[in-house]
Amino acid sequence: MDTLKQYLNSLLATALAGETGLEQCNPNVITASKPQFGDYQANGIMALAKRLGSNPRELAGRVAARIEASNDPLIRQLEVAGPGFINVHLSDAGLLARARQIAAQPEMLVPQADSAQTVVVDYSSPNLAKEMHVGHLRGTIIGDCLARVLERLGHRVIRQNHVGDWGTQFGMLIAHLQEMRAEHGDMPQKLADLEVFYREAKAHFDSDPEFADAARKSVVRLQSGDPEYVEVWQQFIEESLRHCEIIYDKLNVTLSRADLDAESRYNEELPKIVETLKEQSLLTVSDGARCVFMPEFVGKEGEPLPVIVQKSDGGYLYSTTDLAAIKLRSFSLGVDRSLYVVDARQSLHFQQVFAVAKAAGFASPSISLEHVAYGTMMGKDGKPFQTRSGDLVKLVDLLDESVRRAYDLVTDISPKLSEDEREHIAAKVGIATVKYADLSKNRTSDYVFDWSTMLSLQGNTAPYLLYAYARIKSILRHPDAQDSARAKNISISAPEERPLLLKLLQLPEVVQAVAQDCYPNLLCTYLYELAGLYMRFYEACPILKAEQLAVRDSRLALCALTAETLRQGLDLLGIDTLEKM
Ligand code: ARG
Secondary structure, eight states: OOOOHHHHHHHHHHHHHHHOOSOOOOOEEEEEGGGGGOEEEEHHHHHHHHHHTHHHHHHHHHHHHHHTTTOOOTEEEEETTTEEEEEEEHHHHHHHHHHHHHOOOOOGGOOSSOOOOOOEEOOOOOOTTOOOOOGHHHHHHHHHHHHHHHHHTTTTTEEEEEOOOOOOHHHHHHHHHHHHHHHHHHSOOOGHHHHHHHHHHHHHHHOOOHHHHHHHHHHHHHHOOOOOHHHHHHHHHHHHHHHHHHHHHHHHHOOOOOBBBOOOGGGGGHHHHHHHHHTTTOOOEEEEEEEEEEEEEEESEEEEEEEEETTTSSSSSHHHHHHHHHHHIIIISSSSSEEEEEEEEGGHHHHHHHHHHHTTTTTOTTOOEEEEEEOOOOOOSSSSBTTTTBBBBBBHHHHHHHHHHHHHHHHOOOSSHHHHHHHHHHHHHHHHHHHHHHHOTTTTEEEEEOOOHTTTTSSSHHHHEEEEEEEHHHTTTEEEEOOGGGOOOOOOOOOTTHHHHHHHHHHHHHHHHHHHHHOHHHHHHHHHHHHHHHHHHHHHOOSSOOOSHHHHHHHHHHHHHHHHHHHHHHHHHOOOSSSOO
16 A cells, blocks of 8 residues: 555656656655645645746646546645645545554554665674773664664665674783683683773783783784684673673664674685775775775865775775675675664765775675764763763663663652562663654754653653553553454544544655655654644543544544554664553
C-alpha cells in the first residue's frame, strides 16, 4: 500500500502529465504547512509552469479539475491557492478505509519499500584501547535506530562495528599487559577497569624510555603476526569487547559479535591499497610519507591537503583502512548505500576518503557513501560533557545514573507499585530517557545534556511518551474494552478524531524520510505530535463512557491503533514500551 503522500504524488503526477504532455512531472506533495491549507499541498506546479512558460494558477486549476472529475475516493476537495499551489483535502471515507485496513493488519502501519537495497550501517565503532565513554553514545544509538528503520522497510542491513583494535596504542597496552603477567601471573584483574589500565600504561610509556621502546617493538611484532604478541593482544581485545557488550546489552542496541568489522581485519589488504594507488599514479611521496592529493581539498592558505596512506616508517593509517573497507563493501558485499554514523569532527576525513575511493575505483560506481555526522553532547556549562575532574564520563556510569533517577520518578508517580515493579520500570525508563533525549535532537547540532528536561513527564521526552502509552493500555485493559478494542468499525464523530486518524496514517511517510535522510528526530517529533493529538482526543471525547456502543467501539479502536503506532515507532527508536508505569 502506498503512503498517502506517495498516492497523492502519483495521482497528481498523472494529472500533470495529462495536462502538459510531459512524462516526468514532480508535483512535490508535502503535508500541509497549516491546517487551513487542508491535509496536503502540492508545491511543484509553479516550477513546472515556469518551464513550460504557462500560467501556474491556470495549470493548477486544470489539474485540480481533472482530478475532481475522476472522483477519486480519497479526495474530498482540491483548491488552487496563492501563486499556484494545490491544497488537498482528503475524504473521511478514504481515511477510514485505510484505518480499517491497518487496524486489521498492524504490520501494515509501515509497509515494505518498493525496492530493497543492501545498506551498510557503520556505527558505534569505539576504539578498543579504552572504555566506551559518553562520546560513543550518539553514534551508537543513532546508528542502531537507522539500522532498525532500514530493516523494517525490508532493506538488507549489514551492521558494521568498525572498532579500532590495531595500531600504536595496542603495542603499549600489550607491553604493559606482558609486564603485569610477568609480575602477577595470569590475566591481571587490572583489566576490570580499562580506563585505569590505559592510564597506567600511558604513564609508564611516557616516563620509561626502555618501556616505550618495548612498546614500539611490540606493535611491529603484532602486525607481523608473532603468535606470542597476537595471543596477548587477543586477550586484551576480548576483554574490551566484553565491556562494550555490557553496554550494548544495557542500551538494547542490536550489535553483536557477528557485526564486528575491526580495523585489524584489513591488515593484509593495506599494502594492496597503496599498490593500486601507485599503479593509478595517484600517489605522491611527501617527507617520506605516501599521500594522495586530490585537487578539491585545500587548506586555509590554499595549500593542498594530503590523504596520508602510509607513514614514512611504513605504518598504515585510519584512511588506508577505510579505503580497504570501501572496497570490501563495494565489491564483496555488493552494497548500495554505506552509511557512516560518525562524529561530525571526522567530516573532512570522510570527504577525502570518499573522493580517493571514487578516483581509485575502490568504490563501485553505484555505491552511495554517506557520512551521517552528529554533533557533540555538551554539559550544562556549554562544554563537552565531562566529570567534575574533567574526565570523560564513562557510558556505564551515565546509564546507571539514569536508571537511578528514573527510579525516583517512578516512585513519585506510582508509589503503590511494588519495589520489584518499580525497579523493572526504572530500568526501562532510565535507558529510554537517555536514548530519546539524544534521538529527539537534530543530530547535526551539539546538544546540552540536562537530566531535568529529559526526565520530565511533560514535553518531548521518553517518560511522556511511555506514560501516554501505558495510560492507553490501561484503558484497553478495562473489561468493557475487551472485545470492542478489536472492532474495526472506526468512524469519525467528533472534531478531535480526524486529526488523530490522519496522523496515525502518516507513520510510514515519516519512517521513509528517516531511512532516506537519516534524521531520527523526525520520528520523535512525529510520535510526540501523535501523543499530543491523542491527549486532545482523550480530553474531549468520552471513550468507555461514550453513549452509543458504536462510538465507544470506534474510539477504543482509535486508542488501540494509537497504542500500536506508539509501540512500533518507539521500537524503531530502540525503545521498549511498558504496559504499566
Ligand atoms: N574507531 C573510530 C573512532 O573511534 C571510528 C570509526 C568509524 N568508522 C569508520 N569506518 N571510520 O574515531
